[in-house]
Amino acid sequence: QKEVEQDPGPLSVPEGAIVSLNCTYSNSAFQYFMWYRQYSRKGPELLMYTYSSGNKEDGRFTAQVDKSSKYISLFIRDSQPSDSATYLCAMSGNSGNTPLVFGKGTRLSVIA
Amino acid sequence: GAVVSQHPSRVICKSGTSVKIECRSLDFQATTMFWYRQFPKQSLMLMATSNEGSKATYEQGVEKDKFLINHASLTLSTLTVTSAHPEDSSFYICSARDLTGGWGYTFGSGTRLTVV
Numbered sequence: 008q009k010e011v012e013q014d015p016g017p018l019s020v021p022e023g024a025i026v027s028l029n030c031t032y033s034n035s036a037f038q039y040f041m042w043y044r045q046y047s048r049k050g051p052e053l054l055m056y057t058y059s060s061g062n063k064e065d066g067r068f069t070a071q072v073d074k075s076s077k078y079i080s081l082f083i084r085d086s087q088p089s090d091s092a093t094y095l096c097a098m099s100g101n102s103g104n105t106p107l108v109f110g111k112g113t114r115l116s117v118i119a
Numbered sequence: 120g121a122v123v124s125q126h127p128s129r130v131i132c133k134s135g136t137s138v139k140i141e142c143r144s145l146d147f148q149a150t151t152m153f154w155y156r157q158f159p160k161q162s163l164m165l166m167a168t169s170n171e172g173s174k175a176t177y178e179q180g181v182e183k184d185k186f187l188i189n190h191a192s193l194t195l196s197t198l199t200v201t202s203a204h205p206e207d208s209s210f211y212i213c214s215a216r217d218l219t220g221g222w223g224y225t226f227g228s229g230t231r232l233t234v235v
Contacts, residue, residue: 050228
């Protein structure tokens with residue numbers, strides 16, 4: 008079993024839809040959970056990060072972490088064509104300089 | 120916010136030559152930087168962890184003599200692909216964490232290497 012599992016999609020939704028992206032993980036030592044957006048041929052851009060369990064909201068984006076289920080989610084409300092990208096979940100342990108472990112990434116297309 | 124600058128963004132080189140990729144933290148000090156490789160439609164794979172003033176730590180299966188990493192200062196890490204071959208063609212990305220500014224890791228814009 009991989010440390011982080013993420014459905015690669017592709018996922019295609021109409022403009023204005025609510026998008027739900029998810030990852031599961033197996034390592035209970037993970038404490039920091041992040042979502043990155045990556046456009047083609049660009050470096051990943053940090054969207055959200057969350058420590059331990061809970062919810063975090065930033066504009067149209069909401070990140071949820073359920074450590075008891077080892078499950079994290081990213082919700083995008085009122086999706087826009089500009090949201091079309093690959094979304095990567097990533098996580099790390101509690102140490103300041105441990106590398107991130109990434110999911111495979113989900114390719115999202117928002118159709119106008 | 121924390122910014123990581125990576126150069127060059129794109130390079131084409133002949134087989135057998137070496138290519139150097141630079142990664143700089145512009146507004147923070149990074150004692151540790153990470154180097155990733157990404158093949159088309161795949162996720163980021165960690166290659167090595169670069170530590171300022173000491174040897175890099177390489178992931179299993181990554182040849183340390185082929186992918187030379189130098190982290191000579193708190194703001195600069197370099198990755199040199201030596202004797203490049205076509206199978207080394209990939210997207211290379213560096214990352215660092217500003218420990219004073221939260222827990223998000225910042226990524227460079229990536230370097231697309233094509234070996235012909």
